[in-house]
Amino acid sequence: MLFSGVGFLFRFLPIFMLIYLVVPAKYRNVVLLVGSLVFYGVGEPYFVLLLVFSVLLNYGLSRYMFWEPGSPQKNRKKKRKRRRKVALVSSLIIDFGMLFVFKYWDFAADTVNSLAGGETVPLLRLALPLGISFYTFQMVSYQIDCYRDTIQEPAGFVPFAAYVSMFPQLIAGPIVRYEEIADRMQNRKIGVRNLENGLKLFTVGLGLKVLLANQIGTLWNTIMSAGAGNLHITVAWLGAASYSFQIYFDFWGYSVMAMGLGKMLGFRIPQNFNSPYVSRSISEFWRRWHITLGRWFREYVYFPMGGSRKGKLRTVCNLFVVWAFTGLWHGADWNFLLWGMLFFVILTIEKNTYGRRLERTAILGHVYTLCLIPITWVVFAITDMGQLAAYLGNMFGIHRTEILVGVQQLVRYMKEYWVLFIFCIAFITPFPAKLYHKYRDRWFSIVILLLIFWFSVHEIMIGSNNPFLYFRF
Numbered sequence: 001m002l003f004s005g006v007g008f009l010f011r012f013l014p015i016f017m018l019i020y021l022v023v024p025a026k027y028r029n030v031v032l033l034v035g036s037l038v039f040y041g042v043g044e045p046y047f048v049l050l051l052v053f054s055v056l057l058n059y060g061l062s063r064y065m066f067w068e069p070g071s072p073q074k075n076r077k078k079k080r081k082r083r084r085k086v087a088l089v090s091s092l093i094i095d096f097g098m099l100f101v102f103k104y105w106d107f108a109a110d111t112v113n114s115l116a117g118g119e120t121v122p123l124l125r126l127a128l129p130l131g132i133s134f135y136t137f138q139m140v141s142y143q144i145d146c147y148r149d150t151i152q153e154p155a156g157f158v159p160f161a162a163y164v165s166m167f168p169q170l171i172a173g174p175i176v177r178y179e180e181i182a183d184r185m186q187n188r189k190i191g192v193r194n195l196e197n198g199l200k201l202f203t204v205g206l207g208l209k210v211l212l213a214n215q216i217g218t219l220w221n222t223i224m225s226a227g228a229g230n231l232h233i234t235v236a237w238l239g240a241a242s243y244s245f246q247i248y249f250d251f252w253g254y255s256v257m258a259m260g261l262g263k264m265l266g267f268r269i270p271q272n273f274n275s276p277y278v279s280r281s282i283s284e285f286w287r288r289w290h291i292t293l294g295r296w297f298r299e300y301v302y303f304p305m306g307g308s309r310k311g312k313l314r315t316v317c318n319l320f321v322v323w324a325f326t327g328l329w330h331g332a333d334w335n336f337l338l339w340g341m342l343f344f345v346i347l348t349i350e351k352n353t354y355g356r357r358l359e360r361t362a363i364l365g366h367v368y369t370l371c372l373i374p375i376t377w378v379v380f381a382i383t384d385m386g387q388l389a390a391y392l393g394n395m396f397g398i399h400r401t402e403i404l405v406g407v408q409q410l411v412r413y414m415k416e417y418w419v420l421f422i423f424c425i426a427f428i429t430p431f432p433a434k435l436y437h438k439y440r441d442r443w444f445s446i447v448i449l450l451l452i453f454w455f456s457v458h459e460i461m462i463g464s465n466n467p468f469l470y471f472r473f
Contacts, residue, residue, distance in 0.1 A: 032162045039167040047129035058139045061087045091143040107332035131171030159185040168261035174272040174292040188266030198263030205256030207452035213249035229390030230404035236394035240374035245424040277428040280365025339379045
């Protein structure tokens with residue numbers, strides 16, 4: 001079920017919110033859990049069973065981690081440590097094992113079969129459960145935090161299950177740590193002000209998704225349909241820019257909608273983006289882009305391996321592992337691994353040479369970032385390595401075939417999309433967000449939000465391009 005779909009906007013959300021607000025506060029976690037399973041089950045009727053199984057298994061292992069049997073005092077501490085390790089390792093094997101089977105098995109099997117010259121490993125051809133990467137990471141973070149004693153008392157079953165399956169962030173994040181919402185799981189108040197601000201924020205996210213991401217995405221699709229190797233250099237860069245805008249407003253829009261829904265439910269879902277395209281380096285870009293994913297890899301992979309505390313060589317090795325996993329987390333294909341390795345190389349160079357100087361520059365850092373980011377997104381977007389090489393070649397003026405989409409088409413595209421580009425450029429800056437927070441309670445802001453909602457619904461109803469790009473990750 002899409003946040004930007006008619007079924008969610010006019011059926012699921014109104015019915016759910018009516019029940020959620022009417023029931024006594026002590027039953028709201030139950031309503032949230034059931035509603036979230038219904039939300040997920042509408043789109044994934046079979047994989048909802050996988051989600052339930054994962055929740056039950058992880059809940060049982062977390063309780064086992066805290067279990068204190070009546071053993072002799074001299075052995076209790078040792079047995080507790082062993083029990084916690086067993087629970088943690090078991091959860092990691094099972095959670096990442098299921099993620100590997102559904103997401104990476106066929107990729108690994110294809111690779112092995114290619115090297116072996118025959119089908120030595122069978123392909124499973126399983127459909128990818130929606131949101132499995134996100135809810136797996138949330139459950140793993142919960143288990144590790146329990147093991148580290150960051151979480152001192154285990155959650156009850158309903159709060160834990162509601163935390164994992166909470167529909168605002170279930171299928172595309174942000175990745176929320178349990179300690180961030182633990183208090184509100186037990187005690188939260190929902191006032192008119194929260195409902196109003198949440199609905200406003202949801203409308204902003206809906207507009208970012210439907211009116212910006214979906215519309216600029218049509219230009220990327222049009223350019224790609226002409227052939228990745230047939231583009232004039234200017235058209236290739238225009239397409240890269242359009243995809244850069246599409247993926248940003250698509251994912252940012254979803255995250256803002258999730259934050260708005262969280263406010264309506266009485267939660268504070270963490271910010272996932274902070275104007276990443278105004279960064280002055282790629283390092284800064286990744287401090288601003290998909291903040292909760294970067295935090296997850298930093299706290300659960302990079303720091304445990306030693307981070308940057310054990311010398312330059314070890315730091316480079318740690319960065320390599322983190323970015324290999326980051327690339328593969330986004331998808332089981334070679335272009336995603338290449339995308340992760342590209343960032344690894346850039347960030348390693350920045351960290352050891354010009355990174356800090358670059359971030360102190362007024363203009364050069366912005367130009368540097370805005371030139372590199374579209375290149376990285378092209379690597380991210382095109383899974384076919386031949387097409388990817390052809391498109392990147394076009395971006396640098398290298399053409400293997402005749403140019404079929406040239407300057408005339410560029411002029412036509414710009415005539416059609418120039419207004420949209422102006423809006424996209426304006427909204428990658430922090431100024432619209434600042435204006436929103438300053439004037440969100442003024443009457444004219446309400447009128448603008450109503451217009452955004454009306455135009456968004458209109459676009460949805462006429463059946464315009466409406467997928468969430470991050471749903472496939």
